[in-house]
Structure formats: C-alpha cells, structure tokens
Amino acid sequence: MEKIKPVFFVDFDGTITKQDVCETIVKKFAGEGWEDINKKWESKELSTIECARETFKLFTRTDEEAFKEVADTIQIDESFQTFVSFCRENDYNIYILSDGYDYYIQYILDRKGISLPFYANRLIFSSEIEVEAPYQAEDCQLCGVCKTALMRKLKKNYETAVYIGDGYSDFCPTKTADYVFAKNKLYDYCLSIERKVYLYESFQDILDQIHLIEKEVKA
Ligand SMILES: [Mg+2]
Numbered sequence: 001m002e003k004i005k006p007v008f009f010v011d012f013d014g015t016i017t018k019q020d021v022c023e024t025i026v027k028k029f030a031g032e033g034w035e036d037i038n039k040k041w042e043s044k045e046l047s048t049i050e051c052a053r054e055t056f057k058l059f060t061r062t063d064e065e066a067f068k069e070v071a072d073t074i075q076i077d078e079s080f081q082t083f084v085s086f087c088r089e090n091d092y093n094i095y096i097l098s099d100g101y102d103y104y105i106q107y108i109l110d111r112k113g114i115s116l117p118f119y120a121n122r123l124i125f126s127s128e129i130e131v132e133a134p135y136q137a138e139d140c141q142l143c144g145v146c147k148t149a150l151m152r153k154l155k156k157n158y159e160t161a162v163y164i165g166d167g168y169s170d171f172c173p174t175k176t177a178d179y180v181f182a183k184n185k186l187y188d189y190c191l192s193i194e195r196k197v198y199l200y201e202s203f204q205d206i207l208d209q210i211h212l213i214e215k216e217v218k219a
C-alpha cells in the first residue's frame, strides 16, 4: 500500500531562523515611527505590503549590502538541517511559506547550503526599496504572501499538512493545517482558540514528536 506522506509547511523568520530577520533589519535601518506602523499591522489596520511600504520609507539605507550585513548576523535553528535530512530520507516535502522577503531567505539558505522551495514577498532595490507580492490572494487583503491560499493549493497532493510557525502571520494558516507545531505567539494563539497544538522550541523537539503524527497518519 502506498505510504501516506505528510507535507511540511514551515515559516521562516523566527522559526527556521532564531531571530526575526525582518524585525532585525527594521530595528537597524528604520528611523523613528516604525513601531507605530508595526502596531497597525499587528492589529490588521495595515496589510503586510502597506506596512512594508510605509516602513521602507523610513529606512536610512536602501542598498542590498545593508540587508546582507544583517543577514550575516542571523543564526538558524541548529537542528533545522537535521530536520531537512530526516524529511529527505523519508521523502517528505517541505515548503517554506514566509510573509518576509525573498532576498534574505535565499541569501541565508545559500549560506547554509540548504535548497528548499520557498514562497515570499519580493524586494526590489532601486533608488528606494520596492516591494512586490506575487503570492497575494485575491480574497485576502491582509497578507503579502497568503499562506492559507498557498497551503490550500499545495496540500492537495498530500494527505496530511503539518504547519510549523511562531508568529502573527502563522495564525491564519494553522486553521487549514492538520497538525500544528508552534512556539511563542502562535502557541498562545492556538491555545486561545482551543486548537490542538504541539509545542516546540527547536526542530529537534519536532523530530522527537514526529513519530506521533506518523503513527496517526498511518493508522
Ligand atoms: Mg515567524
């Protein structure tokens, strides 16, 4: 019998990386006022893209080097590569879904020699920083990358969708996932909506618990 395989959807900032790359970049290069803009995003008054455009206007540097300098200081979860190897061995697919930016995701993955498909917003460096959102969903005005819409589309080929995340942009897609691994804000959110959730701090915790899901999936 064909083995029923889970597929993993993984957030990038604060999930694969230990620090939120976007937040680190903004804190370093945005002048005064970014916190108010960010609050408006958290309360959904501003969409991701509106928030980004407003925030980038406050930037004191708009060159690619600035982003690289910050990306060089970012660490990834030590056990993420083990998790990727585990998925390769078992023929489980991983998709990175990020409402962050392609530029630093590619840069950080390359640095670590990790090759995975990812969906993210696009950064264009010209006289100022421009943002494009190729994965925006028509019926969703909030996300730059609508993780829910992407997951609905991508999970069609699999039986079981597992979502792994940590923050605000992960709230919505957890509703579409079959299983959720969460930490920080996302974990609290899952508890608040009484959604079954597995707690993790690092990808090692996910590796330690994955057999629970494998067992259920195959049952
Ligand atoms: Mg995150």
Ligand SMILES: [Zn+2]
Pocket (backbone or CB within 6 Å): 137, 140, 141, 142, 143, 145, 146, 147, 148, 149, 172
């Ligand atoms: Zn959305």
